[in-house]
Amino acid sequence: MPTSRRTTLKDLARELGVSTATVSNAFNRPDQLSPKLREHILSEARRLGYRGPDAKARSLRTGRSRIIAVVLAESLTYSLNDAVASELLSGVAEVLDAHGHTLLLLSGRQHEAQVNGSSSIADGFIVYGLMPSLMLLEELPLPGQRPLVAVDFDLEGQPTVHVDDEPACYAIARHALKTPPRRPAVINLRLTKHPCNARIASDQELLPADRTITRARLAGFHQAFAEHAIDPASVPMWNIEENTHEVCAPVVAEILDLPDEERPDLLLCMSDRIALTVVTLAEQRGLRIPEDLRVTGFDGIAEGQYRAPRLTTVRQDSVEKGRIAARMVLGLEPAEPRLLRTELLIGDSCP
Amino acid sequence: MPTSRRTTLKDLARELGVSTATVSNAFNRPDQLSPKLREHILSEARRLGYRGPDAKARSLRTGRSRIIAVVLAESLTYSLNDAVASELLSGVAEVLDAHGHTLLLLSGRQHEAQVNGSSSIADGFIVYGLMPSLMLLEELPLPGQRPLVAVDFDLEGQPTVHVDDEPACYAIARHALKTPPRRPAVINLRLTKHPCNARIASDQELLPADRTITRARLAGFHQAFAEHAIDPASVPMWNIEENTHEVCAPVVAEILDLPDEERPDLLLCMSDRIALTVVTLAEQRGLRIPEDLRVTGFDGIAEGQYRAPRLTTVRQDSVEKGRIAARMVLGLEPAEPRLLRTELLIGDSCP
DNA sequence: GCTGCTAACTAAATCGTTAAAGATAACCAC
DNA sequence: GTGGTTATCTTTAACGATTTAGTTAGCAGC
Structure with missing residues (x-):
């Protein structure tokens, strides 16, 4: 017996004196052969260390890999x-x-x-x-x-x-602006042509077509600004290229360390990760939230809701987004554009 | 031209009037054919919408899938x-x-x-x-x-x-016991025969062989207990089946809501997730950490170090663990048992 | 002009399955 | 006894590549 080679369906068929088709059927179509033979094949398979049809070959033949x-x-x-x-x-x-x-x-x-x-x-x-x-x-x-x-x-x-980024951001900004801020500001995620973790001019540097989400969110903010006669160009904007604490921290520190009269008192952040970094660094500096600084996020991640101050944010159901996408790709639901609703979550970071 | 079928290497070969072997070589072994022909094949491939060898067929033939x-x-x-x-x-x-x-x-x-x-x-x-x-x-x-x-x-x-679970847990417990606790307790992860999110008797209910990590960690704790003449059997132990805030919270609440004279003043937790839940729920109840309650974790996850009180914990480098495992499986380093060092991280939750 | 060598290519076998079509025997109704 | 079903199994041809063992041509050396 040749030692090292993997047992194949053909080996098994030869050993049992049946055709390969029958062995294949034993694994894939129980109704195509007698229960007795099927049982026999399956038990012999186990005995000979055959673990069922090889995925590579099967997927080549069927065209499907699961x-x-x-x-x-x-x-x-x-x-x-x-x-x-x-x-x-x-x-x-x-x-x-x-x-x-x-x-x-x-x-x-x-x-x-x-x-x-x-x-x-x-x-x-x-x-x-x-x-x-x-x-x-x-x-x-x-x-x-x-x-x-x-x-x-x-x-x-x-x-x-x-998700409905634009209306969601309109809603959260409108909520935040109910208490008129003296110096609102925006912290943005990935919108620039060239990687950049720093303050950016409000209008330049924007990518024309990419990152449609971020643009939709900004549009929502701007709509709320307009209602309060705030010139979007007067609202400073910082940019962050990667949604991690490590990358956020220096930029946030730069903002919080501005002199009192320049430091924003409302930060609209494009993600909860950014907002959480703001909360952490503000705490370290003895800035009170929301008294000295109000913060909003986006996403509604669990971490933002565990501990005080709970984030004011837009909750999007990313898990559900994944579920829907998966169902679409599997053909379990019609593959048509879906727009999920979000929920405004009013926490303590911007009551 | 038959419409829907995918272009294959064979189609391409026929179209070009060369053998399939040559087309295959154009993609896999540039040295096996003249640069001129290779270039021609590649450009025709692009023109005909052939995207390179099919992974299913290739992996069947070569035995490797990457x-x-x-x-x-x-x-x-x-x-x-x-x-x-x-x-x-x-x-x-x-x-x-x-x-x-x-x-x-x-x-x-x-x-x-x-x-x-x-x-x-x-x-x-x-x-x-x-x-x-x-x-x-x-x-x-x-x-x-x-x-x-x-x-x-x-x-x-x-x-x-x-990782070196046992010495690590010995070290953190020894550190925690430097300030003698009146009522130490352990919150455990997945050690029971039957799913159970509740207090368990210290010795029964344990799985005999499974979850070797948890057992090693307990052994480390016990060693430190022994040095302080604490009978392990006198240390209450709770168990948690899943390392999520949602599952942890009820158990932790149960512990923290014990009457003052029964409530532990030192909680050795098997994970940072558990420890963070303790911190959150303690804050909500007005319990001061570390004055009223000291907490230790395990893992050293980033979330535990962002905000006050920073967790006292054992930092293990899970990323590195993944890297090493991957390198071993790819044959880039010898596939032999590896024991990674951990680091005792003394934060504010148990100074 | 013959031999040997290399470069450039090809023919054919193979990887391990599944699926469509065929074969055989048993059974059934009339 | 004939024709028609069924149930059960087999034969055979793919699936789309890679690879081994050629084949051919061109060229160098003597």
Whole structure:
């Protein structure tokens, strides 16, 4: 007996004196053979250490792998540590799991050859927050071949899952402006042409088409500003390239360390992560929230609601977003554009 | 021209009037054909919408998929939201990424057929914190076939990556006991035979072999207890089945709501997540930390260090654990047992 | 002009399955 | 006894690549 080679379906068939088709049927179509023979085949398989049809061969033959790829805009390392991306993945995983599929993680930051190489194995794609400028989509399968669902960005001709960023940001800004701030400011996420963690001029430096979410959110803010006769150009804006405490901290410190008469007393942040960093650094400096400084976030991550002051924020259900995207890609629900509702969460950071 | 079918290497070869081998070589072995022809093939491929060799067929033929599977003990939904598991995945992803591999996520909680079905596609496995009792390993490929690295648990005959749980817990307990507590207690993670979020008798209910980490940690605590003549049996122990705020909160509330003379004044927690829940709920009840209650954690997650009181904890480098496991499974470093050092982090929750 | 060598390409086998179509025997109704 | 079903299993042809072992042509050396 040849030692090292893996037992195959053919080996098993030969050993049992039946055809390979019958063994295959024993595993895949119980109704195609007698229960007795099936039982016999299965027990012999176990005895000979055959663990069932090989996924590589099966997927080649059937064209299906039961693998769904999630393509993430950022590096996997980053995405896995980001609460929102993790929640999205959770939702995706939950649905895939329940339907016998597994999850392949790809990053838009990977070398295109790799993405392309492994991507042809997936039955479908969920693409998350990709910057169109990445051009990665050229590497992905042609539309119509295998399902693709875009999350948090627009991709022509493809179904998308979004939240109502603009009205949500209008609502939270309107709430915040009820108490008129003397010096409102915005802390932004990823909107610039060139990586930049610093103050930016309100209008320049913006990307023209990318990052549609951020632009929609800004539009919401501006609408509320207009109602209070605040000139958007007069509202300073800082930018942060990566949604991590480490990257946020220096920028936030710069803001909080401004002289009293320049320091903003209302910070509209594009994410809870940023807002939490503001809270932490403000505490360290003895600034009281909300008395000295009011802060709003976006996302509604759990961490923002555990401890005082609870964040005032917009809660989006990222888990549900993931679930919907997964169901669409599996064909369990119609693949049409979906806009999820958000919820204004009024916490203590901006009552 | 037949419309819908995907262009294959064979189509391309026919179109170009060359053999399939040559086209294959154009993609895989540039040195096997003239640069001129290669260029021609590549440009025609682009023109005809051929995106390179199909991963399914390639992996069947070569036996390699450039996919590494990470098998997680818990559900994916849980694991993706757990800071420690996420960090591990980060580390794994970082290395795989750098070496042109991708990450397939499997859960030990999935139906075995699924795990087995998709698992045969992976080139190697990283198994994280699996309970041996799950017996999942029977479903995984035989040792010696494809590399397998166990993280945070022992698996006979397989390389493992661990941290020094026992000495670490000895060290943190010894530190905590320097200020003699009147009523020390332990909050445990997953050690019971039957799911249980409640107080447990110190000795019964323990799993005999599973969860070797937790047992090692307890051993470390007990060693420190012994030095202070504390009878381990006199130290109450609560148990928590899942490392989430939601599951922790009721148990922690139960502890903190004990009458003053019964409430522990030192809580040794098996994870930072638990410790953070203690901090949050203690704050809500007006209990001062560390004056009224001292708390220690384990893991050293970032969230525990952002805000006051910073947790006293054992920092383990889960990212590095992931990196090492990934390098082992890729054969970039010898697949031998590794024991990583931890670091005692003295914060404000137990100075 | 013959031999040997290299560069550039091709033919054919193979990877481990599944699916469509075929074969065989048993059973049944009339 | 004939024709029609069924149930059960087999034959055979893919699926889309890679790889081994050629084949051919061109050229150098003697």
